[in-house]
Amino acid sequence: MKEFFLFRGRLRRRAFWGRVLGVYSLAFGWYAVVCQLAVRQALPEAGAVLLISAAIVLATxxxxxxxxxxxxxxxxxxxxxxxxxxxxxxxxxxxxMQLVEGSSGPNRFGPDPKGRTAYVQRSSAQKSSSAE
Structure with a gap:
């Protein structure tokens, strides 16, 4: 739960979509519950507005x-x-941001979330010495 609030690290496309859709689903559910409470007058209108505003800010x-x-x-x-x-x-x-695959291997923001190693291009001198 703590990593939802940390700016450090990397996030794969699949994890990004899972988290974003989860947050939007929770925010929508919270909105529906608060609106139902306000309609049934179990919650004052000002309280409903405050709770919905707080949820929108947190989700954002x-x-x-x-x-x-x-x-x-x-x-x-x-x-x-x-x-x-x-x-x-x-x-x-x-x-x-959604279509492009993340960089392979570790970068300046942390290790690759897929666990891949960085692609290293061999020079022509290395290629010729390995061919011998």
Missing amino acids: VIVVIQSIKRLHDLNLSGWWGLLLLMPWIGYGLGIG
Whole structure:
């Protein structure tokens, strides 16, 4: 649970989608419960608005943190996430973030979540010496 609030580390596409859909599902469920309580007058309207607002803020913070971890898997700084706020550019980055596979092997943000090792290109001198 603690790693939902930490900016460190990397996050695979599948884990990103699982977490984001889980957070949105919980937020939607919370919204439905609070609305039902407000409709049945078991909860004052001001209290319902406060509880729903708090859930929206919490869900947004968690999704932003998960997006930054996804950017880390692409070997990009979390500051690139600011581009998500720009129309058209943000759409392209948001889609690309989901379609592009993370960098192989460890990068500056941590080990590969898939456990792959980095691809090392051999030089032509190494290739010729191994062929002999």
